[in-house]
Amino acid sequence: MDVDLRKLRYFVAVAEESHFGRAAERLHITQPVLSRQIRALEGELGAQLFSRGKQSTELTGAGRQLLEDARPLLASAQALGRRVQRAARGASVFTVGFMPGITVTRAVREFTARHPELDLQVVRTSWDTQVRAVHEGVLDVSFVRLPVDHRGLTLRPVFREPRVAVLPAHHRLAGKQSLGIADLAAERLLQDPDAVPEWRDLPDRRVDGEDAGPVAAFRSVEEKLEHVALSGGVLVLPLSTATYYTRTDVVHVAIDDIGPNEVCVAWSADRNSPLLPEFAEIAAIAVTQG
Template identity: 65%
Template sequence: MDVDLRKLRYFVAVAERLHFGRAAEALHIAQPVLSRQIRALEEELKAQLFVRTKRATELTPAGEQLLADARPLLASAEALRRRVARAARGTDAFIVGFMPGLIVTPAVRALRERHPGLTVEVVRTTWDDQVEVVRDGRVDIGYVRLPVDQRGLRIRPLLTEPRVAVLPADHRLAGKDVIDIADLADERLLQDPDAVPEWRDIATELRRPGGRRPEPIFHAVEEKLEHVAAGHGVVVLPLSVVSFYTRPDVTYVPIADIPPNQVCLAWDSTRRSPLIAEFATIAADLQGDTAPSPEP
């Protein structure tokens, strides 16, 4: 049986929203059409994917499994489309993703010098899309900050750097040489707590009845720093990020008892590209890494 990618996209849209009406709106199709497509997919797979009641739409165990498998499959299909389109245009380009605070220029320049006819481009990523841009083909290789979902990826460690608490300049902890993560237990964290599991495990606001944190959570570095400066809460970031975005109304303090942030290279594990292998070796050599080179 061949799985229809269009039906999979429709399924993912519903599964992510758990609402047929909102999914249909996002897909720009009529809700009855979407419902028919989902029923057709269930018939093809011989499995019920959703339980629908008057009050809610929920995934069945089969639906949960399909969602886990469908996302990387759709990303791979999109990556294939991008690479084929690039080849059809005759565009000889290599694209590198990078997270805020990381300087990738030396490795990019070295690859350009080795391949004068090659266009090497860079794409700034975020905590939310640093892995997705690799999976869907927007970049050939990415500098990522762990933790990330490593399924379908090859990961090569590059470096580690300390993590610091970013605080308003007049915060009670400002000026200290070092703090422990427990000192932030009563603070409002302005980022996804999964990015700082050490805080998540001891946070006062997550230990209240229900264990749910208030919204919103901010994603862009600039947005986080604006809200820190305004006194709305704190964030925990790698040292290089804070150093890059220096501003007088925000300060930072090293956190002694949490592990450093790990910076790695990540690329699609199914690809056997000599350029990816070469760039990974260049980047690692520039960091003094003597690990074996990846297979081309």
């Protein structure tokens, strides 16, 4: 069965907006046209994708499955377009992504020495973009910090490092040599809890009777550190990330009962260029030697 990518884009818009009118505005088409395209897609797939109500539009079980599969498929198609356009311009660019605290200089220099015909570029990423930029074709490879969604990726382990708690300098735990993750149960975590599953799974994360949930609006490490200093929240970061930012109003303390952070080189699983595993091998060796 051939699936029309345009219809998939329309479907994803409706699924994300939960409303045909808002999705039509987002796509710059009329609502009747959008409704016809979704009905046509449902006919092609032989499944109802939405439960349509007066107030909202909800995904069916088939719709939820399609949404899960459609996003990486659309990202892959977008990435393919970028790579073809780049090749058409005669540009031999190899782009490497890296997270804060990860030094890629040695690996990039070694790879450049082997492939002087390539224009090597490095791009700083974040927790939110480290994987998405690979799927979208913005990056050829990316140094990613686990955990990440492995679907559609090939991962090559590179190194592991301890994780630390980042606290305000005046915090009651700031003077300790080390602490346990349970010591942070009463603290407000200023990051995605999926990045710290050990904290997320603690049985009792409460402050004054209220759930101490994460503050999802903070994206960059710099923003989070500002709020650690201002509001007294905490972060759990890899040691190299914590030491990358030098501040006098925050400190970091070792956590002695959680595993290290693992860094991998990631690339799109649907690409078979030999340059990708070659770079990953060089990166692993460079870290071992460095």
